[in-house]
Amino acid sequence: MHVQQWEETCDVLVLGGGTAGCLISGVLARRLPKLKVTLVDSGTNYDADGLLDRVPQKPVTPGTRTFFRNTGAEFVPAPSEIGGSSLMHGGIALRGTRDDHDEWFRVAGEEWSPQDLASLFHRLESDTDEPAVGSPLHVAELTTLPAAYRAFHAYCARVFGAAADLNRPEAHGVGLVPSACTDGRIATTYRQHILPDPVPANLRLRAETVVDHVRLRGERVDRVAVRHLRTGRPSQLRADVVVLAAGALGTPEILLRSGIGAAAASEELGIPVALDLPAVGARLRDHSVLWSEATVTDTPAAPPWPWHAVLCRTSPTDEHLPDCSFELFHDFRLRTRQLWSRRVVISCTQLHDISPGRVRLEMSGTRLRTRIDGAVPRTLAAMEQYAEHVGALLKEEEFQGVGMRAPYPVPYPSSQGRNSAAGLLPKVRSAYHFHGTCPMGTDPGSAVVSPDLRVFGTGNLYVADASVLPVQFGANTHHVTRATALRAADALSSLFGYS
Ligand SMILES: Cc1cc2nc3c(=O)[nH]c(=O)nc-3n(C[C@H](O)[C@H](O)[C@H](O)COP(=O)(O)OP(=O)(O)OC[C@H]3O[C@@H](n4cnc5c(N)ncnc54)[C@H](O)[C@@H]3O)c2cc1C
Known part of the structure; x- marks a missing residue:
């Protein structure tokens, strides 16, 4: 049966309504009321019936997307609503370290100098004159935090030193977390950039719509093929400018299906080659995390403080626990967004030196499916040191009143193998900080977008999400995805005459 295809034309088409996509489309539509902006996302628009206003703590209902690794299926949390990962993140709003920003500058050039980055972060963290751009960050008061946090802070301050402001470029040691989360409520980019009253009339939301591929004619994308999730109805969208913001897994997936990637791989899959860009999907970065869970008895009734309140970032040369983010926080249930429980987590996240993986397509029967290759991330160099710290922490005097049961896995040194690196390794998992799959740079051999975020070899196709980060971000x-998206929104605003 022939299915009728319909077309829609707009000025700017943003593909992916997550952290970056909501910011870009909201800021553009507000700045330029005559610009027609369309935002496409596979999630539902749960505010369509006013739910978000009526139920302030509406639970997010994340689904999972299954990606396939060499070792089997990998379940990646994927929200089923517009807002993307910004609906699920923990509110931590940390900048990178001086080394991260210097390396970014070295790879991408002066358009991304540390000063430029600092200015983008600063605008996101402050009240600005412009609606829906910045929102001040919140920091907890140590004295009002539950005892477990104070004990953790005291231990880390003694061992690693204290950081007055974790967002200073060389801040190492324990500090209070700058947070985009107030009273246990997460600031999602959908809430911050799309919803503020009045919702821009020139912004069209296409919810429950999956992007299949973009079509290049010469250097321009002339069509974007999408499909409605529930009805299965395919359609074609057109725009002067197309911005990919489908995240570090979704964006390379769309490019690869469009024949934009390594030419040999496209040919092998029978996809007509549109552009030979071998770096698409080639360097998937992430952080690896090991965590131990325990229950505490000193739980106050409600969390009046940001969810993640205290964190210790250690320097790459720290002899006690190199290059990690060491943290204690109350656990939450992803499905219900319940931010409060008596279950606490002590975790250790490795920040650098993680071997990259790859996002690629493979044929499964007659269908293309997306596959993640490589050990991302199945290693954590400082595992045994972390185990020793948790053991030492629990013996601390300050910790005695916390009423903490021994965490699982019990991570302090023992003569039994279970706390050795080999015993702990299976517990290491992804922190879901995927980035770097379409990195920016100056060489199309190793990068996908130029420093102005345009895909090499194209005139109107941009990428502006976590996939463009060119370094393993520490x-x-x-927060850094929002900074990148703000830069994209600025550049596109100028393109359309905003000053
Ligand atoms: C569970 C979880 C917890 C996290 N916790 C933290 C934290 O505490 N602090 C922190 O800083 N970071 C955290 N992160 C990471 C951070 O949230 C992400 O790096 C960042 O939000 C990525 O933004 P993005 O815009 O690149 O992608 P996303 O926000 O993931 O947006 C991509 C959007 O594109 C849509 N999409 C994808 N493919 C298609 C398609 N083909 N068609 C239509 N739509 C599509 C998706 O549905 C999604 O809405 C967490 C991430 C997860 C998943």
Whole structure:
């Protein structure tokens, strides 16, 4: 049966309504009321019936997307609503370290100098004159935090030193977390950039719509093929400018399906080659995390403080626990967004030196499916040191009143193998900080977008999400993704005459 295809034309088409996509489309539509902006996302628009206003703590209902690794299936949390990972993140708003920003500058050039990055972060962290751009960060008061946090802070301050402001470029040691989360409520980019009243009339949301591929004619994308999730109805969208913001797994997936990637791989899969860009999907970065869970008895009734309140970032040369983010926080249930429980987590995240993986397509029967190759991330260099710290922490005097049961896995040194590196390794997992799959740079042999975020060899196709980060970023990736998206929104605003 012939299925009728319909077309829609707009000025800017943003593909992916997550952290970056909501920011870019919201900021553009507000700045330029005559610009027609369309935002496409596979999630539902749960505010369509006003739910978000009526139920302030509406639970997010994440689904999972299955990706396939060499070792089997990998379940990656994927929200089923517009807002993407910004609906699920923990509110931590950390900048990278001086080394991260210097390396970024070295790879991408002066458009991404440490000063430029600092200015983008600063605008996101402050009240600005412009609606829906910045929002001040919140920091907890140590004295009002539960005892477990104070004990953790005291231990880390003694061993690693204290950091007055974790967002200073060389801040190492324990500090209070700059947070985009107030009273246990997460600031999602959908809430911050799309919803503020009035919702821009020139912004069209296409929810529950999956992007299949973009079509290049010469150097321009002339069509984007999408499909409605529930009805299966295919359609074609057109725009002057197309911005990919489908995240570090979704964006390379769309490019590869469009024949934009390593030419040999496209040919092997029978996809007509549109552009030979071998770096698409080639360097998937992430952080690896090991965590131990325990229950505590000193739980106050509700969390009046940001969810993640205290964190210790150690320097790459620290002899006690090199290059890690060491943290204690109350656990949450992803499905219900319940931020409060008596279950606490002590975790250790390795920040650098993680071998990259790869996102690629493979044929499964007659269908293409997305596969993640490589050990991302199944290693954590400082595992045994972490285990020793947790053991030492629990013996601390300050910790005695916390009423903490021994965490699982019990991670202090023992003569039994279970706390050795080999015993702990199976517990190491992804921190879901995927980035770097379409990195920016100046050489199309090793990068996918130029420093102005345009895909090499194209005139109107941009990428502006976590996939463009050109370095293994030494901090949680939500804040830096917003900074990248703000830069994209600025550049596109100028392109359309905003000053
Ligand atoms: C569970 C979890 C916890 C995290 N915790 C933290 C944290 O505490 N602090 C922190 O800084 N970072 C955290 N992160 C990481 C951070 O949230 C992400 O790095 C960042 O939000 C990525 O933003 P993005 O815009 O690149 O992608 P996303 O926000 O993931 O947006 C991509 C969007 O594109 C849509 N999409 C993808 N493919 C298609 C397609 N083909 N068609 C249509 N739509 C598509 C997706 O549905 C999604 O809405 C966490 C991530 C996860 C998953």
